Amino acid sequence: MENGSSSSSFVPSTPLLKDELDIVIPTIRNLDFLEMWRPFFQHYHLIIVQDGDPSKIIRVPDGFDYELYNRNDINRILGSKASCISFKDSACRCFGYMISKKKYIFTIDDDCFVAKDPSGKEINALEQHIKNLLSPSTPFFFNTLYDPYREGADFVRGYPFSLREGVPTAVSHGLWLNIPDYDAPTQLVKPLERNTRYVDAVLTVPKGTLFPMCGMNLAFDREVIGPAMYFGLMGDGQPIGRYDDMWAGWCMKVICDHLGLGVKTGLPYIWHSKASNPFVNLKKEYKGIYWQEELIPFFQTVTLPKECTTVQKCYLELSKQVKAKLGKVDDYFNKLTDAMVTWIEAWDELNPSVNAGTAAARKPNGTAK
Numbered sequence: 001m002e003n004g005s006s007s008s009s010f011v012p013s014t015p016l017l018k019d020e021l022d023i024v025i026p027t028i029r030n031l032d033f034l035e036m037w038r039p040f041f042q043h044y045h046l047i048i049v050q051d052g053d054p055s056k057i058i059r060v061p062d063g064f065d066y067e068l069y070n071r072n073d074i075n076r077i078l079g080s081k082a083s084c085i086s087f088k089d090s091a092c093r094c095f096g097y098m099i100s101k102k103k104y105i106f107t108i109d110d111d112c113f114v115a116k117d118p119s120g121k122e123i124n125a126l127e128q129h130i131k132n133l134l135s136p137s138t139p140f141f142f143n144t145l146y147d148p149y150r151e152g153a154d155f156v157r158g159y160p161f162s163l164r165e166g167v168p169t170a171v172s173h174g175l176w177l178n179i180p181d182y183d184a185p186t187q188l189v190k191p192l193e194r195n196t197r198y199v200d201a202v203l204t205v206p207k208g209t210l211f212p213m214c215g216m217n218l219a220f221d222r223e224v225i226g227p228a229m230y231f232g233l234m235g236d237g238q239p240i241g242r243y244d245d246m247w248a249g250w251c252m253k254v255i256c257d258h259l260g261l262g263v264k265t266g267l268p269y270i271w272h273s274k275a276s277n278p279f280v281n282l283k284k285e286y287k288g289i290y291w292q293e294e295l296i297p298f299f300q301t302v303t304l305p306k307e308c309t310t311v312q313k314c315y316l317e318l319s320k321q322v323k324a325k326l327g328k329v330d331d332y333f334n335k336l337t338d339a340m341v342t343w344i345e346a347w348d349e350l351n352p353s354v355n356a357g358t359a360a361a362r363k364p365n366g367t368a369k
């Protein structure tokens with residue numbers, strides 16, 4: 001493991017959650033992209049998860065405070081439990097979630113840059129994620145004026161007052177201008193399509209609704225939902241890739257719904273600069289494209305018993321249901337359920353004190369059960 005830092009003469013005003021948030025970056029390349037993020041990131045601690053060849057030297061620009069973990073570090077720290085951390089896939093990023101000691105995580109890919117809003121102003125994506133996480137969500141009743149807690153908005157007429165307190169926000173899911181996060185078939189059919197549409201909105205994903213969570217520009221409350229953010233078994237030696245964030249998003253969402261926690265999507269945007277190879281992506285994704293026609297009905301019908309009052313208990317119960325109901329889809333899911341259990345064991349080993357997910361389950365009227 002490598003630590004890096006160098007003094008900076010600039011004395012910043014104290015950025016929001018400066019000492020309570022880690023930025024997790026999975027990478028196989030040099031991190032020159034950080035230069036563009038410097039004004040927004042340099043006061044935060046980075047956790048760099050170096051994938052692929054551990055002997056490769058990853059260059060980190062001066063002036064950032066970071067810790068870097070390669071595969072040798074992961075194997076040394078987790079021992080046999082390292083088997084649950086993917087290799088040669090961005091799913092490795094979840095090791096950064098586990099090793100962090102902070103309350104919040106923001107994860108970003110190294111081909112994501114600072115985007116501009118329609119006025120031409122550079123978007124501080126991290127600041128927007130923090131705002132999203134620090135304000136409540138409204139999963140039980142849809143507000144047609146979008147985020148009611150935002151400056152210049154509110155709950156509209158007919159919105160039940162008993163629900164206006166909202167619930168704690170566990171996840172903030174950001175979006176991307178330029179290269180959209182399309183699956184390989186769509187990439188192949190629409191190779192030149194670029195996302196130029198900036199939608200100035202933050203929405204709560206309603207309770208009971210799943211969504212395709214992308215890991216490119218994502219933040220979450222690690223103490224509330226961290227153990228559910230396992231990015232699965234992908235990449236080297238696995239029959240599937242590019243479903244890491246999707247798997248985590250489906251598991252996370254059913255657990256958030258059960259515990260009465262909120263998930264937001266929309267702002268902030270980042271500028272996604274590089275389209276990965278659609279043919280390589282098709283090879284990684286193709287099993288996922290047909291498996292998910294069985295996975296989605298499974299997640300849509302999952303129920304967790306009321307005894308599942310922590311994220312860990314929910315996750316272990318979910319792993320049992322995956323084994324029982326998806327093990328017959330493909331033996332991969334039996335391996336995945338074992339890895340889900342290993343992930344929780346490793347999480348609890350590295351984080352003995354934080355008993356995540358103890359947020360009281362909330363009844364629809366917003367009061368604890």
Ligand SMILES: O=c1ccn([C@@H]2O[C@H](COP(=O)(O)OP(=O)(O)O[C@H]3O[C@@H](CO)[C@H](O)[C@H]3O)[C@@H](O)[C@H]2O)c(=O)[nH]1
Nearest residue numbers: 026027028051088089090109110111215216242245276
């Ligand atoms: O083997 C690898 C490949 C890449 N990385 C790092 O992961 C991110 C994403 O890589 P990249 O931008 O090349 O790929 P995308 O197709 O754009 O990624 C999106 O698809 C999802 C696939 O799971 C992913 O969550 C999305 O972000 C970069 O930082 C690479 O350096 C890696 O660690 N190992």
Ligand SMILES: [Mn+2]
Nearest residue numbers: 109111274276
């Ligand atoms: Mn990318």
